[in-house]
Amino acid sequence: MAIITENIILCDHCGAECRTADITSSDKHFCCQGCKTVYDLLSDNNLCTYYSLEEHPGETITSDPDNNRFEYLNHPDIKNKLIEFSDDDFSVVTFFIPSIHCKSCIWLLENLHKLSKGVEHARVDFIRREVSITYHPEVLNLGELVKLLASIGYEPQVNLDNIDKKERDRSNRSLYLKLGVAGFAFGNIMLYSLPAYLSHEPLDPNFQFVFSILNIVLALPVLLFSSTDYLKSAGLALSQKRINMDVPISLGIIVLFSRSIYEIITGIGPGYMDSFTGLVFFLLIGKLFQKKTYDGLSFDRDYRSYFPLSVKIRKDNKEQTVPVSSLEIGDYMNLRNRELVPADSVLMSDSTLVDFSFVTGESTPIEKKKGDLIYAGGRIVGQAVEMIVSKEVSQGYLTRLWNNEIFHTESQDKDLSTITDDASVYFTLGVILTAVISGLYWMHISTAIAVSTFTSVLIIACPCALALAAPFTLGSAMNIYGRSGLFIKNTSIIERISRIRSIVFDKTGTLTQSNQSNVNWKGQELTEYELKIIGIILRNSTHPLSKEISGKMTSGEKHEPEHFEEHTGLGISGRIDGHTILAGSINWLLKNNIDVNPGDEKPRTEVHIAIDSHYKGYFVLGKSYREGLPQLFNHLRNNFELALLSGDNDAEKSNLVRFFRSDNQLHFNQSPEDKLTYIKNIQSNGNRVMMLGDGLNDAGALKKSDVGIAVSDDVGSFSPACDAILDANRILTLPTYLKFARSSMVIIFISYTISLLYNLIGLGFAVQGMISPLLSAVLMPVSSISIILFTTTATHLTAKKMGLSSWR
Amino acid sequence: MEVIFLLIGFSLLLAIGFLSAFIWAVKSGQYEDKYTPSVRMLFDEETNDSSSLNQNDPNPNKE
């Protein structure tokens, strides 16, 4: 039964407010026919559990299910790219479906086979929001499959991007294995090493012998398998004449192992196998902790993520679907509502609205007339249009932008050596020096002692704790950021954030509330009645502007006008109770010979209204800025150089000056290249830049800047290539984010000092040649664990203090 | 105390058994997805709808 709160009816499918109460099916209410259709479909196949698992779990159905949008998927090139595995009778394909969000989604998608015989088996990965489907192509082709998904509100995101990186990264698998082996060996070796420490008198030689043998056997796989990453990386570094943290670690690992072997074989002592395996075990835990990634998000989407895979073209008077890549100049394309313009092309239809939000981030559609050149990346709004390709995809404006070298060459200056690496250089040198000196010092007494001292120094100094400090601090910092709305690509970014000097904003989306403009009425006062009838007319129009305005008006009862017509690209006219209402562009009103006193010069999005051929005035749609921006900027201005790069005209300049105080940091009508060069300039002055943007046009700048943050209202949906994705509503937290990054680095430094202390204590013993297995067996875990505890708790406490939600 | 060797022997065999199980689990992708299974196990696949509803009844014992 639909939930009715003060006679607002919520759709039983998607939970949206129902405008009317008359779309019903078996005592359930729906906001639109789309939702109803889904319900009927499910109930027919008794899949109504879908509704009993969660309250109105569905997605509002926007696109009409019965069109052939998906036919292109059956094009062999595309199909072969999408399908993971195919066999004579079935195929396996995995889709990314952003709308997967709850228990019910999992349940319904995994019961897909009940909706179509063609589907054999479907399996959801909730975190990745992926569904992997096994289906029978001869019963149900790929297009139909996707259509089926779309028809129940789970339209997959299919594009070149997710085609190309079909291969999922399974590197974690081998990490788990390494960890498992290390853990297993560590546990058992402890079992055989503890007795030696625990017994007061030396252990019965029988036991000692067997235990030592077992230790060696168990330690072997840890050396040959679990610790390979460190050995390899160290080797690589050395071969490149570099020193990174893995060098001293590997040194320690090797020395620990070989000396243990030596001691066991010569029967000097039980060896250090427990310390050795423990070391590797803890290191690997650190690695795993640092490896955390947001499976749901993608940080490196480029233009291909937005482009369609194929388009409908008309060749010698028959329609056919061709992959975008094979578009040729002069092809006639047919683009429908919400389809992207794949290549720069010329509009052939009279007029249309184009939404360039992907390119500029500006969400209000722009009107284009016959013959206008439309850049690739625009999205058609309204009914289908025809256009002629004027440039090949590869030559297109966007593509050129994206072929800019910075997207292909991972620019060096960006991954600057991390502090751990810096630290490790001095550390390693220091250790080796100490080792050699103390070795030489003992030389005069005996080589044996000298060697043992030398090795003990290397063992004790093995920077386990040091190596754990950064991973655990940054790892938990990353978690905290994630929980408080900033999703970071990888831990090294945090370090970069901590070094930011200047911040560059992109106006649209970043500062303004996207798809939430404020509507102002300019003109003579409207009466209640006039407002009402205007509302009714606008509500009848499909035009986005009309929708936006009517959305702002208090929704009166739905009332059918006696007459209504819509003239695309111009406006609408309708009659209610004998009153004729005109709404649309100035030209539309002029066309209907109404004398209009034009609004202020600045080109703006306006909807002019005339009732009974009397000009009433016009609605202005201005961007509304997020709350609290002034405070935000006052805060930032003190610590950072601020600048604004906007792709739009300077219409909003007056408003923006409020935040930036002076207008010499405000730059309008910026082309992507402009933004890019601007960032370059700042960097050339040795400043580290953070760029916040949302549009594709920012992508270049985002990529170039030291920290590129994509601001998005729907974090999951999409965002240009970037280092981090920021939930648009959390933009005010920016100063805290920056501060937190810096304090995280402080924490790292503190823990460095602590672990260095441990090392000094150990070295104290080592240089005197007074190192025992027991000592290292105690020192190693104690130092590691205490560092882990310190870093994680410190990070969380700091976060709590700064008001970043820290605990789940 | 030679019997300890016996115990160690058997314990090790067990441990190795479990280790190989672990290796199998990771290799065969058992732990690729560490969330969905916990939700999936809540679903009782039903052949008719009515049973489904009381199957998913959060509280089995209401009168």
Add this chain to the structure above:
Amino acid sequence: MALETFRYDNKIVRNFAFATVFWGIIGFLVGLIVATKLFAPNFLGFIPELTFGRLRPLHTNTVIFAFAGNAIFLGIYYSLPRLLKTEMYSKVLSNINFWGWQMVIISAAISLPLGFTTSKEYAELEWPIDILIAIVWIIFGINMLATIMKRREKHLYVAIWFYLATFITVAVLHVVNSFELPVSFMKSYPLYAGVQDALVQWWYGHNAVAFFLTTPFLGIMYYFIPKASNRPIYSYRLSIVHFWALIFIYIWAGPHHLLYTALPWWAQSLGTAFSIMLIAPSWGGMLNGLLTLRGAWDKVRESPVLKFLVVGVTAYGMATFEGPMMSLKNVNAITHYTDYVIAHVHTGALLWNGGLSFAMLYFIIPRIYDTKLFSKKLANYHFWFATMGALFYVIPMYFSGITQSLMWKEFTPQGFLRYPNFLETVKQVIPMYMIRAFGGVLFITGAILMIINLYKTVKQGSLIAEEEASAVPFKRNSQKRREGEAYHRWLESKPVLFSIFTFIAIIIGGVVEYVPTALIKSNIPTIASVKPYTPLELEGRDIYIREGCNNCHSQMIRPFRSETERYGEYAKAGEFVYDHPFLWGSKRTGPDLEREGGKYPNSWHFLHMKDPGSTSPGSIMPAFTWLYTQKLDTSHTIAKVDAMRELGVPYPKGYEHEAMVDLRRQADSITKDLTNNGFQIRSDKEIIALIAYLQRLGTDIKAQPTTAVRDSILSEYSTK
């Protein structure tokens, strides 16, 4: 059509459910009886089959293997097929599993009161039953593994991992601990002796608790908490870590049951170390269970199932914290041998195992009978009775445990024991025993309410013997390709596999080589004066075992002044080399007997066993009157001597021919001594053998006149 329909076998679930309830009640009742006997020793007295010493093992066995055991099968046979989206592999095996297990229990219920016991805790059952257990268990395992093989759901839910661990580990433990040499049908001696026997027993004993009462119930927790609350487990990731961590640590905590015993010091400390490490995974599991219900406490208020689950998991948390604490040497010094251990155990048994089992019953029965629970109110009453019962049980036991310990250890300023007479410490705690029994009554009342409730539920519903379900099998083909991808990784890990294989070889070799040596070595007396038991003592020892004396009397003096003062020289490993099995005991309801030999004259024992009160006023020991009438069964004496020799006890060659003669000579000498003190008895009565054994206890290293007879016998003979 890919969709396959199949049927869950609810009959077998029903059977295990009923068995759980039935044996539960039996187990609880026997528990109540033994509890009562501790303050009213003559309650159901003078009947050999119903003495404390014989019923206590029956209690433990019924609640662990009959109640908990059937509950485990109930949980597995219900959840496993549903998690794997397939029916059990074979109904036949399922039924063999069911009836086989009931046979095990019944034979236990018969053989234990009759006095057939190995004396090893939780492994009392004699060898034929051991074999039956092994067979049934293997069949269960095959059935489970085969079901997993033909599963339709690719992923093995964490609960299943816990079930698997249970099967494999228990199988190994049971086999290793049951290496025994049969003497006759229903009588055997363990391969290991003394300290070694003790270590194996407690390696088993601890892991029996770990893998029979913990891992399967954790699996049950991971299935039923999400199901009953209809929300996914708090963190699935954590549950996976929980499993693997637990698995790799648990197996080695065993020795903490032998702290301060003759076990090598380092082995004891090892036990402690690993027990402490166990806290982490255990609490991880508990929190995971409880946090699942965060924000759903209203549901908990609603549903008795969840109530039982919550209390159960909480109890698990308490027990798993208390356990490691008790394995700390200094804590253990206080709690061991006292009622504290009983309290600890019952926190787990009554609430964790009991609670989860009840929860399962309330969850499953209405479902398989396609109806609602008859009365939620009644179930809630049960919940409160159970919880209150448990509290009334454990609190007095904790109290009496501490009291006992303090009184045992208290010295006067002059440096004498404050309570030299053990009886004072017993009388002190008798009120506690009474309250404990009351707690038991409450708990059982609750259980009876459950029976009524379930009976009504069953009546109002009708069993869906075959519950139809449908699922799509996962494509194994698509997964093959993945293997292909992982090929290079397989190469990467070749060293691991390689070392694993070599390793397994080494171990098997090692084991094969060491079992014999271990036994030979272990039987080389490290203390010259320690001699084998005479035939009569051997028979006496077996009576001691039959009557289950070791349930109340330890034979292990720990190296504390309070104990050496009270009982004499502390135990040395070398003293037990001929003890097949070891009889160290784990509880001192009565005083330690390790050095009982020669403490009192034969006549004292004669009187004491006939009527404990006569020699020790206020004693709660039952009277063993039948020992005075029953004739000592010597038909197996020679076989026993042979068996012992095979186990490495150095009876001289051909001694078996002389055994009977020796037996009579020693019996006569004791009878004579008794007659001299005015007690008439024929020398072929069982009591004589028992006295002989008691007088021998611990005398080897304090050369005593009483041993003279025996020494003469052996030395004399061997000189021939």
